Amino acid sequence: MTAHATATVSAQPLAEAAKATRDSRPLRLITCGSVDDGKSTLIGRLLWDTKAVKEDQAATLKRDSSGKQNDLGLPDFALLLDGLQAEREQGITIDVAYRYFSTDNRSFIVADTPGHEQYTRNMATGASTADLAVLLVDARAGLLEQTRRHATIASLMGIRQFVLAVNKIDLTDYDRAGFEHIVHEFKELALSLGVTQITAIPMSALKGENVVYDGRSAMPWYEGPTLVETLERATVRSSQAVGFRLPVQRVSRPGESFRGYQGTVAGGAVKPGDSVVILPSGTVANVKQIVTFDLVRNAAVAGDAITLVLDRQVDVSRGDMIASIDSQPQVGLAFDAQIVALQPDGIQPGKRYWLKSGSRRQRVSVQPVSQLDLKSSQWHHAEQLPMNAIGKVHLTFDEAAVFDAYELNRSTGAFILIDPDTNNTIAGGMISAKRADIGGIRQSDKRVILSLPADLADQLMSTEIFANRRDEAEVRRTSAGRAADLLSELD
Numbered sequence: 372m373t374a375h376a377t378a379t380v381s382a383q384p385l386a387e388a389a390k391a392t393r394d395s396r397p398l399r400l401i402t403c404g405s406v407d408d409g410k411s412t413l414i415g416r417l418l419w420d421t422k423a424v425k426e427d428q429a430a431t432l433k434r435d436s437s438g439k440q441n442d443l444g445l446p447d448f449a450l451l452l453d454g455l456q457a458e459r460e461q462g463i464t465i466d467v468a469y470r471y472f473s474t475d476n477r478s479f480i481v482a483d484t485p486g487h488e489q490y491t492r493n494m495a496t497g498a499s500t501a502d503l504a505v506l507l508v509d510a511r512a513g514l515l516e517q518t519r520r521h522a523t524i525a526s527l528m529g530i531r532q533f534v535l536a537v538n539k540i541d542l543t544d545y546d547r548a549g550f551e552h553i554v555h556e557f558k559e560l561a562l563s564l565g566v567t568q569i570t571a572i573p574m575s576a577l578k579g580e581n582v583v584y585d586g587r588s589a590m591p592w593y594e595g596p597t598l599v600e601t602l603e604r605a606t607v608r609s610s611q612a613v614g615f616r617l618p619v620q621r622v623s624r625p626g627e628s629f630r631g632y633q634g635t636v637a638g639g640a641v642k643p644g645d646s647v648v649i650l651p652s653g654t655v656a657n658v659k660q661i662v663t664f665d666l667v668r669n670a671a672v673a674g675d676a677i678t679l680v681l682d683r684q685v686d687v688s689r690g691d692m693i694a695s696i697d698s699q700p701q702v703g704l705a706f707d708a709q710i711v712a713l714q715p716d717g718i719q720p721g722k723r724y725w726l727k728s729g730s731r732r733q734r735v736s737v738q739p740v741s742q743l744d745l746k747s748s749q750w751h752h753a754e755q756l757p758m759n760a761i762g763k764v765h766l767t768f769d770e771a772a773v774f775d776a777y778e779l780n781r782s783t784g785a786f787i788l789i790d791p792d793t794n795n796t797i798a799g800g801m802i803s804a805k806r807a808d809i810g811g812i813r814q815s816d817k818r819v820i821l822s823l824p825a826d827l828a829d830q831l832m833s834t835e836i837f838a839n840r841r842d843e844a845e846v847r848r849t850s851a852g853r854a855a856d857l858l859s860e861l862d
């Protein structure tokens with residue numbers, strides 16, 4: 372070993388290490404709303420007032436907007452995003468543009484997605500990584516269908532913090548009653564979506580009131596925070612809610628004596644000595660060493676790219692998940708999920724696709740169950756899902772799949788579906804729950820086929836229940852399934 376390889380990073384207590392990682396991460400937000408509500412102007416204003424705009428861009432802005440002054444004689448902040456517009460017009464390769472800005476207290480990444488209905492999928496993409504959604508509403512128009520659609524998608528993608536930005540308040544003469552009416556309407560919608568963390572702010576993006584600087588002189592009746600104050604206080608979604616997760620990207624075997632499992636920690640934290648389970652096989656081991664680049668580490672947390680060395684020889688392959696033993700993800704053959712259809716063909720019922728989640732890729736059949744009607748926020752029965760539709764589906768796998776619910780871990784709970792014929796990504800999805808009612812059971816003619824891990828299969832075959840029902844059931848040894856569910860089905 373080299374001197375480097377033996378160096379040990381000074382041990383921070385695990386909780387502190389995790390906190391440090393969380394706090395240093397920027398807040399990710401998405402802006403959404405209907406066309407012309409002022410999204411570009413707001414992002415431009417945020418960049419401008421937090422001095423994220425470089426001098427040369429500022430000069431261009433002043434020059435370009437001088438020809439097309441608005442009646443307030445202010446620069447057209449939306450011009451800052453012109454480059455982005457051009458990229459969008461070229462095609463759909465750039466789906467979401469990310470902008471960066473910071474204050475003394477925090478840094479931010481804002482996902483800017485187009486407002487038109489046909490771009491629902493882009494909005495969903497932006498929302499999938501966001502901690503908070505800023506929903507823009509034109510103070511004169513109130514909540515529109517597109518506003519409702521965006522709020523619904525953002526909540527489906529797991530966003531729990533919303534800022535309701537009632538923009539263009541200057542055009543209503545800073546009318547307090549109008550503002551409160553919109554807030555009331557939005558709270559009703561939010562209630563139906565299960566969203567409770569809402570900050571409503573009357574704002575003029577154009578004049579910069581209640582964005583970075585307060586708008587007290589124009590609206591003395593509003594005593595709440597500005598947009599930036601709200602963003603500074605918002606919480607970053609952490610992937611610490613569940614235990615340690617390491618989707619294995621590569622098995623490293625540089626020499627006879629060393630075998631390490633490489634990947635990026637997708638949740639929780641790990642330290643040497645921790646007990647882990649390798650899924651789907653269920654093999655148990657202890658962590659011997661954590662290595663990053665050329666350092667041996669005392670701990671690793673979500674986001675760290677590591678090589679994990681275990682204390683015994685075990686069978687681990689690319690696509691497996693190494694997880695903490697006391698907080699395990701779900702392993703099963705059937706899951707419920709919500710998906711956003713991304714391609715013109717939509718989702719065909721019963722068609723078999725490739726599902727990719729982290730480094731794992733496996734065969735799945737997808738059965739649409741219902742589709743969200745974005746006008747009414749109701750779910751309706753559906754057997755097909757057209758492009759841009761948001762639907763609930765049943766996923767059925769040939770081999771055991773390993774997931775967390777998206778609500779608990781956005782990385783191990785998310786996936787994409789790939790059409791095996793075209794190799795196109797046809798949907799993005801989120802796992803809602805494992806389907807216990809199917810488990811590893813299939814019906815074939817009159818016989819029930821149970822797919823079980825080898826040890827459980829043997830256990831089941833030696834029981835009395837099975838002896839009495841041998842003609843009705845067949846047991847196959849696989850690495851899948853859960854004994855409790857299956858036994859209760861058979862009982």
Ligand SMILES: Nc1nc2c(ncn2[C@@H]2O[C@H](COP(=O)(O)OP(=O)(O)OP(=O)(O)O)[C@@H](O)[C@H]2O)c(=O)[nH]1
Nearest residue numbers: 406407408409410411412449486538539575576577
């Ligand atoms: N008076 C006033 N006008 C505003 C305000 N915010 C935006 N505008 C104007 O509203 C118009 C639309 O603003 P944009 O920022 O382009 O709206 P958008 O939502 O980004 O629109 P798309 O890019 O088409 O989705 C522009 O003429 C802006 O100058 C505001 O707070 N007050």
